[in-house]
Amino acid sequence: MSQHTSGPQFQLAHRLDGVSESATLKLNAAVQAMKAQGVDVINLTAGEPDFNVPAAAKKAVLQAVEQNRSKYTPAAGILELRNLIVQKTNAQQPSVSDKNPWKATDVVVTNGGKQAIFNAFLALLNPGDEVLVPSPYWLSYPEMIKLTGAKAVFIPTTVENEFKITPAQLKAALTPRTRLLIVNSPSNPTGMVYSKAEFTALGRVLSETAGAEGVWVLSDEIYDRINFGRIPFCSFLESSPQLHDRTVTVNGLSKSAAMTGWRVGWSVAPSGLTQGMITLQGQSTSGINSLAQAASVAALQLPESDFAEQIATYRRRRDLTLEILGKAGKLEVAAPEGAFYVFIGVKGYLKAGEDSFSFAEAVLEKSKVAVVPGAPFGAPEFIRISFALEEKALRAGCERLVEFLLSR
Ligand SMILES: Cc1ncc(COP(=O)(O)O)c(C=O)c1O
Known part of the structure; x- marks a missing residue:
């Protein structure tokens, strides 16, 4: 039977049996809802750049509209x-x-x-x-x-x-x-x-x-x-x-x-x-x-040179993230060589019976930092954080995370 039912008569096709909703999209929605309520939450879940679309691309769209x-x-x-x-x-x-x-x-x-x-x-x-x-x-x-x-x-x-x-x-x-x-x-x-x-x-x-x-x-x-x-x-x-x-x-x-x-x-x-x-x-x-x-x-x-500054910014943020996370000695981290994520092994900080989902919930609740649980990526003792956000918020988010870990 499908788990996706919304009424006694309703059943989705079997094709959807066991297929999960995107965990990252779902988490982002939860964080947006918290922010809308005025909670000071730092979002380290973003799966997208925080830069703007290149000006040339914006201009091309406007022209295409004008040209019907x-x-x-x-x-x-x-x-x-x-x-x-x-x-x-x-x-x-x-x-x-x-x-x-x-x-x-x-x-x-x-x-x-x-x-x-x-x-x-x-x-x-x-x-x-x-x-x-x-x-x-x-x-x-x-x-x-x-x-x-x-x-x-x-x-x-x-x-x-x-x-x-x-x-x-x-x-x-x-x-x-x-x-x-x-x-x-x-x-x-x-x-x-x-x-x-x-x-x-x-x-x-x-x-x-x-x-x-x-x-x-x-x-x-x-x-x-x-x-x-x-x-x-x-x-x-x-x-x-x-x-x-x-x-x-x-x-x-x-x-x-x-x-x-x-x-x-x-x-x-x-x-x-x-x-x-x-x-x-x-x-x-x-x-x-x-x-x-x-x-x-x-x-x-x-x-390519138009993007050099963006890449340098990501690299600086990566270094900042690793430097702050380094203060929590029991984390398992491999320095990322690309993309804008750090995948962090938190096994040394999990309480008995806790998995990456309950760990992420605890960080969000106690420290108001959103991270993505590792389980949907196949790693239940990891979390993913994104450094696609400006440095001040990134620094504060990583510091709150480390404080949370050291309090355990
Ligand atoms: C590894 C990987 N492949 C593909 C995609 C899909 O990208 P798009 O947003 O262009 O569909 C993503 C987006 O998060 C991704 O991380």
């Missing part, structure tokens, strides 16, 4: 935008593009990176298929996998190995039912980044293991720009160009251009899969908002 660019666009997105996405992807994957460059027909522009991932799952996965998900993971992957009837198989990682899976782990997790491996670097929630060599070693397992010929890779590169420099960003396919025909690269402008609410993402994938995803999108949501596409054309033409 209000008609349906192709399901896959306007050609001008797809060409810019191709340019970006080819530049990030020179080992692929030197011989076999991506074309506009390999791109689908989607309603955020989320739809690109869901399109790929729907187009690739059958009930019973296994999807390898390094854990901790972005919390939407398992829920989306459930919606397709496939099964998530988690590959555990630890703080000590910087939350990265090893080639041996990948090899051991492969079965005849494995259909897809997900990689996400920089990662939400851990902020870890795979080096090119580490990705190369994983790619080799998929190309050299007998029986793994049909295994695809979905590389979620939505945080590509937010990298703190120690381990440079590497697009998965750049490390493993031999997997060109079975890799889908997902990216978007939500995090890199602070455009979360404008809902622009995309997939770049071989033509067979792309055709399937266009059919899905054409029969469900159609092409995304025409104005957001005009904005994206402008955002993708901005030079």
